Amino acid sequence: MDFDLHMHSNYSNDGEYTPTQLIQMAHAKGIKTVALADHNQMLGIDEMINEGSKYGMQVIPAIECDTKFEGFEVHVLAYGLDYNTEYFKSLNKKISDLIYDSTKTRLELFETYFNIKLDVQRLMDMVGEKGKMIDAILDILNDPRYKDVEAFHPFLPGGEQSDSPTANFYWKYCFKGAPCYVDVAFPSLEDTVKEIHKAGGIAVLAHPWKTFYQREDLLEKAISQGIDGIEAYSNYHNDEQNIYYEAYCDKHHLLMTCGSDFHGATKPKIQLGEYGYKKNNGQAILAAFNAYLK
Ligand SMILES: [Zn+2]
Ligand SMILES: [Zn+2]
Numbered sequence: 112m113d114f115d116l117h118m119h120s121n122y123s124n125d126g127e128y129t130p131t132q133l134i135q136m137a138h139a140k141g142i143k144t145v146a147l148a149d150h151n152q153m154l155g156i157d158e159m160i161n162e163g164s165k166y167g168m169q170v171i172p173a174i175e176c177d178t179k180f181e182g183f184e185v186h187v188l189a190y191g192l193d194y195n196t197e198y199f200k201s202l203n204k205k206i207s208d209l210i211y212d213s214t215k216t217r218l219e220l221f222e223t224y225f226n227i228k229l230d231v232q233r234l235m236d237m238v239g240e241k242g243k244m245i246d247a248i249l250d251i252l253n254d255p256r257y258k259d260v261e262a263f264h265p266f267l268p269g270g271e272q273s274d275s276p277t278a279n280f281y282w283k284y285c286f287k288g289a290p291c292y293v294d295v296a297f298p299s300l301e302d303t304v305k306e307i308h309k310a311g312g313i314a315v316l317a318h319p320w321k322t323f324y325q326r327e328d329l330l331e332k333a334i335s336q337g338i339d340g341i342e343a344y345s346n347y348h349n350d351e352q353n354i355y356y357e358a359y360c361d362k363h364h365l366l367m368t369c370g371s372d373f374h375g376a377t378k379p380k381i382q383l384g385e386y387g388y389k390k391n392n393g394q395a396i397l398a399a400f401n402a403y404l405k
Contacts, residue, residue, distance in 0.1 A: 112142070112369070112384045112385065112386070112388065112392055112393050113141070113142060113143045113144065113384075113392050113393065113394070113397065114142060114143060114144035114145070114369075114384070114393060114397050115137065115142055115144075115145055115146070115369075115370060115371050115373065115383055115384045115386075116144075116145075116146040116148070116171070116173070116188075116190070116342075116368050116369060116370040116400070117146065117148050117173075117175070117188065117317065117342065117345070117368075117369075117370020117371060117372045117373075118133060118137075118145065118146070118147060118148065118370070118371060118372070118373040118374075118383060119147075119148065119149055119150070119175075119372070119373065119374045119375075120133055120147055120149055120155040120159070122149045122152055122154045122155040123149040123150045123152075123374070124150065124210075124243040124245075125150075125243065125245055125374050125377045126149065126374050126375060126377075127374060127375025127376045127377070128375050129155075129158070130147060130155040130156075130158040130159040130162060131158060131162045133145070133147065133159065133373075133383075134159060134162040134163050134165075134166065134168065134170075135162075136383055137168065137383055137384065138166045138168065140383055140384050141384075142168070142383065142384045143167075143168055143169060144168065144169040144170075144171070144397060145159070145163065145168060145169070145170055145171070146170070146171040146172075146173040146190060146370070147159045147170070147172075147173060148173040148174060148175040148188050148317075148370070149174065149175065150175050150176075150177065150206075151174065151175070151176055151177060151202050151203045151206040151207075152174065152199075152202065152203035153172060153173075153174050153194035153199060154203075156170075156172045156173075156194055160172075171190050171191060171404070172190070172191060172192060172194050173188060173189060173190045173191075173192075174188070174189050174192070174194070174199060174202075175187070175188050175189075175317055176188075176189065176202070176298070176303050176307075177206055177295075177297045177298075178297050178298055178299060178300040178303045179295075179296070179297045179298070179299050179300065180299065180300035180301075180333060180336075181329060181332070182287065182294075183287055183322045184287065184295070184297065185300055185316070185317075185322060185333070186316075186317035186318065187300060187303050187304065187307070187314055187315070187316060187317060187338070188314070188315040188316075188317045188342060188368070188370075189307040189310075189312040189313065189314055189315070190312055190313050190315065190400075190404060191311065191312050191313060191404045192307055192310040192311055192312025192313075193310045193311050193312075194310075196306075196309070196310045198306045198309075198310070199306070199310060205298075206297065209295050209296060209297065210244075210295065211235075211238075213293045213295045214235070214238055214243075214244050214247065215231065215235055216293045217244065217285060217291055217293050218231050218234055218235070218247060219231065220290070220291040220293065221251070221284075221291055224284070224290050224291055225257075225260055225262060225263075227256075227257055227260060229251065234247045234250060234251075237250065244281065244285070245277040245278070245281065245377055248276075248277045248280050248281060249276070249277050251263075252266050252267060252276060252277075252280065266279060266280050274379070274380055275377070275378050275379065275380060277377060278377065278378060300333060300336055300338075301336040301337070304336055304337035304338060305337065308337060313339040313340065313366070313403060313404065314337060314338050314339050314340075315338070315339060315340040315341065315342055315366065315368050316330075316333060316338050316340070316341045316342060317342050317345070317370075317372075318342055318345035318346075318347045318348065318370075318372060319341060319342070319356060320345065320347045320348055320352065324352055324355065325355070327359075330359065334363070334365065338365075339365070339366050339403070340360070340365050340366025340367060340368055340400075340403070341356050341359065341360050341365055341366075341367060341368070342356075342368045342369065342370055343356035343357045343359075343360055343367045343368070343369065344356075344357070344367075344368075344369035344370075344386045344387050344388040345369070345370060345371075345372060345386055345387075346371055346372055346378075346380070346381045346385070346386055346387070347372070348387070350387065353387050353388070366399065366400065366403050367396055367399070368396070368400060369386045369388045369393060369396060370386060371383055371384060371385055371386045372386075
């Protein structure tokens, strides 16, 4: 595809590549429009824009915000916003502190739930101030002391959840409703959308996936809080979900976006510029998106 509106650099706690590397990789794949959507921060945007200009690429400033909506953790993408506003400059520190605390609580829950003893302090030192939960999960899964923990086996090489072991593990055990879920007091979706609009950006519901699938009451409520569009095509969706969200956008005259959510090593199956949309290289979607952005 010619464009990819969702990718992460190593400024995100789960991204592998620098913004410069992302541009070079995107260029090599023939991608002409990109948006860097790091978690809760925009530190990589200047580098992305500078590097992109060398290749004549359109680089759209973006961010992916952790928010709370109806008790769910919901990711909201913002595009085209002024990234020097105080709110977005200070957002990362605020969220990092919340995540650090929640990681610690989650590790303590792992001890109880899996009946294991973890070196919590060593894991916390390793995850660092960004509270990189996935690093802790990977360390635990690969620790020979826990090789007999049956619940870990599907995530180990050859296991049925081993394609993205850390992400799959997180969803199975740490998602809302799962046994090691920790409620984190992220800013509300409504307040986040207000800040995005104040900064001149547009707000898009990222990979609505299972939280919103066939829950039109929830979708409608999120949209009523100012959501401009939906990331209909995402690698987290199956074909049915992609089509469902595309049809929903059509029916409700909502902006529709697509994005790979490329991270590099933590989600190895995901490739830049690929998200399941094929029609006419997505030109109509990109044109509508650019028109909305103005
Ligand atoms: Zn996300
Ligand atoms: Zn993302």
